[in-house]
Amino acid sequence: MEAFDYVAPRSLAEVYSHLGNGKRTLFLAGGTDVIVQLREGRRHCDQLIDLKHVPELMRHGFTSDGTLEIGAASPLAEIYEDAEVQRRLPGLVDAASLIGGIQIQSRASLGGNLCNASPAADSTPALMALGARLVIGSASGSREVAAEEFPAGPGQNSLRPGEILVQIKVPPQPAHSGAAYLRFIPRNEMDIAVASAGVRLVLSPDNSRIEDVRLALGAVGPTVILVNTNDLAGKAANAETFKLAGEMASAAARPIDDMRGGVAQRRRLVSVLTVRALNTALQRATEAR
Amino acid sequence: MTTVEKPVYSVIGTRPIRPDGVEKVTGKAQYGADVHLPGMIYGRILRSPHAHARIRSIDTSAAAKHPGVLAVVTHGDLPAADDRVEELGETAVNVRELSSNILASDKVLYRGHAVAAVAAASPHVAEEALAKIKVDYEVLPAVVDVRDAMREDAPLLNEARRTKSMGGQVSDRPSNIASHNQFKAGDVEAAFAEADVVVEREFTTKMVHQGYVEPQNATAAWNSDGTLTVYTSTQGAFAVRAQLSEILRHPLARIKVVPMEIGGGFGGKTVVYLDPVAAVLSKKTGRPVKLTMNRAEVFEGTGPTSGTYIKIKAAAKDGRLTAVKATLAYEAGAYPGSSVGAGAMTMLSPYDVENFEIDAYDVVVNKPKTAAYRAPGAPAAAFATESAVDELTKKLGIDPLDFRRNSASRMGTRMVNGIAFPRIGNEETLDAAINSPHYRSPIEGPNRGRGVASGYWFNAGMQSSVTAAVNSDGTINLIEGSTDIGGTRASLAMQLAETLSVPYETIRPTVADTDSVGHNDVTGGSRTTFASGLAVYEAGMDVRRQMCARAAKLWSVDPDDVVYEGGKLRCTKDSTRELTFSELAKQSARTGGPIVGKASLLARGAGGAFATHIVDVEVDPETGKTTILRYTAVQDVGTAIHPAYVEGQIQGGVVQGIGWALNEEYAYDESGRMLNSSFLDYRMPTTLDVPMIDTIVVEVPNPGHPYGVRGVGEVPIVPPLAAIANAIADATGHRFTDLPMSPRRVLEALEGLE
Amino acid sequence: MRRSQVQTRLNGNDIDFLCEPRQSLLEVLRDELGFTGSKEGCNNGNCGACTVIMNGRIVNSCCVLAVETEGAEIQTIEGVAHGEKLHPLQQAFLEEAALQCGICTPGFIMSAKALLEREPNADEARIRHWLAGNLCRCTGYDKIVKAVLSAEPQLQEAKQS
The missing domain is CATH 3.10.20.30 (Beta-grasp domain)
Structure with missing residues (x-):
């Protein structure tokens, strides 16, 4: 591994003070990707900024309006082990609890997963489906973007120089809604998604009709794809509609053929995963909470 | 389950805790990478980025000047190697090719081929220096598939290579086909003509890796007196010593190889890679040098097992297998020496089949030189045979195990090499499978299916040496030289305890270095519990003889009048004369000095092992993913010395087979670059991918061993590939002939995609 | 540096x-x-x-x-062990023959220990889920999972005493 400097700032202001000094900079949250990338020579830096000593990056909690605010460097396990998160946002728990093995989840963060911007990142489709917003900070202030606006290409996020991802905000979920995230991997653990689907289904008060579907697909395009599902609104929440949603997913997918999966396989899988995730979401939406 | 009457044993068949166990569960056991010597420095290896290229030049000057670097070596630092073949491990090796595989000479033959090495104060500094080595390559076209490599217009790995055939024939033209052998008997064409059914299929398997969790490592100290000490992870310290001696042209007695605890091998750690490089770096720097591989280097730079192409035509008549014609082509990797011969020689062993014709081709390709992997060559060949047999039984509407039972080989049946089987347990294994709770239970539910398959492995004998030193308190130090990969210290100590009728706990076994025990061949071929066990038995009998003589001396009687029974010495002429083992041990100094039992032998009489496996699967028709629902492995083990470790060998072999069947493969791009050289993308089974593996241990004692031991470790990987393919065929109606049967391949086949 | x-x-x-x-x-x-x-x-x-x-x-x-x-x-x-006194998991790994080469054993014991400290009665499915980040190439996992299961009562006994 190439040599680099390590800095562990205690505040956001201190983080920003280390930026713009001409050094190639990388950020360390859980390190489960960046340490490996540095070791394998896939990324290079002069300084590595450890974000885990900045309090606001490491905590999570619900605000009074029901928004879940998650510090970008908080470990996944702390989020999915939170009983309140489990109760209110099972669709987020789906994703957070299947990124890597338990060892990885002790360290890896949603922020890291988002910033790595892998098209196969598990948290991104789930967060998009939930309508999450991302708080981006810099020395000159902060801005917010929708989760779907963040990825810019394979391995590329839309942070500008001097910016870091500070917080993930998951808004309170609509009444009569349910969300789910599913991925397909060849094994049952230790794999990168071949295809994935995050959904949120909002039903009419009597559960008979679909009011809204948010559907995000992973590993079938250069970035996670948010599918236009306007045509599903007003339809019955049944197998026929879900099949249509699956077809919409297949049509929206723009997969590549690589060592992890083929084009036709991925198109087929996003359809299957969409249907299955919608079934889970429907169950969650109609369960008494 | 005892299948055949056997003696009542007191130690054999129990499940004691292994002698090295506490060290291993507390993290104290010393593996190769744990070695730390005073003044030790670290080496790293530069590897070829090309699958095939000529090396025009290597400029190491900038690397040598990098701060912290102590030495840089290339092939030129190894002595010139002779073009001759030596027995240097599990198989014969060409010394020049072995040397060129350690550090490439004029050409690199695969991506990952070692080219140069650096020693420095830290591994990070050594790695920095690697980036400063300039290699000028002339990139050549590469060939990575066995069938492509066999084509007349294929790029040649070695212009001088000619095809050698049985009987010493050599081809006129250069070729990547290193050898062609044929096994033949009867009249296959006549048998096909009169058969009830015939099946003809082509099968392919991909290169797969042993996947041991501990990467290769070696720490070498070239001492001031010209002796060399190497601490290493190996299945055979003497094989390492022999290879070092040949590569370095250094006398055997001046090389000491210290076998550290080994973190898995499965055949892959019978060949040296790092050891000679560490030795020359140490010689050059005067410091001990440690080299370890990272995981990508293990995948790209060590020997996996062959990718294969197999064509088979099989026929049945009157409910029996009557004829098989097969062509096997195995990838040897960069240098000749695949396991195709063993594949050819084992593929029909479960059957008494009169007519066969098997052609076996050993083919070089631009991939790492293959090494042994658990029953080398047999799983791919059994995949073809057992799939074809399954299809015959389906066409005939016969139960697949009944068909196998009707066609089963038994004592006296000739193998394809013409040698008749001694007492084997094939029929008993099949009967146990037929009567198993698993096979007698129905398989129900949609998308589910059941498959069965059989397999055979020879098991090996080879050379072993042990000494058993009796201490004055009656405890015993058992010094052996066989690497203990999975509990052989226990299985050997148990055999000594049985032989001497002493408690297992009184025996302390040690795996010694090459200076401290006579020659031992590698722990491979499932030989250690058998062959080193035979040596242990002989050493125990030697102790018994010596003790009888000592007792005779004490009692002033004829040694023939002393018997050794139940751990006691008794005078047959005088019932008042009796001494326990420890009482007599205490008197050893007074009766003639230390009592040390010895045995050095070339073990004959290895007993072959048969296995029949039953597996239930469920295939998700929407994703192509196969779930293993239930697995039962039935195997004749001869005698289970330590049943828990016997079960463990079977379970481990099965799970490796499941990985091979479903997901494991070396994936290459067209340029010969491996695409999945990590545990993330080379998909070995995790805890979540397998159920509990049920075992049924059949015991048909091997007549070639005093306790009936057969080898255990290898045959369990032979049936799973076909058993799972047969189960998937049962579940889906689709027969898969190409491995792995990954979700992608299954989905594409079931849905007619692409 | x-x-x-x-x-x-x-x-x-x-x-x-x-x-x-x-x-x-x-x-x-x-x-x-x-x-x-x-x-x-x-x-x-x-x-x-x-x-x-x-x-x-x-x-x-x-x-x-x-x-x-x-x-x-x-x-x-x-x-994990205190002198010659092994942790119940270590003892269970020995008695259940849950290791062959032993290279993965320290990792498995650390993972299993953390699991049983959180979930003393974890069942087979839970154990398999928790240990899925630990690879073993020798055992096929069967005896490892059984060892963890068999350590559970010993561990609770050890805690109570």
């Missing part, structure tokens, strides 16, 4: 060491501190052989920088 001084707590003892920022916790444990019980199988977080418990959670020590452990509480396999 400038080395940083790090103070941490290892197996209940306060220690300090010097390291380069690029050195992993695994590397420092093994090469600098002589704690070689944590093993390197892949060095990229895919095998679990280097699993240690850090601040109460299992982590792959190959994916932690040693400089990050300032002020941390780390437990390695060397800290």
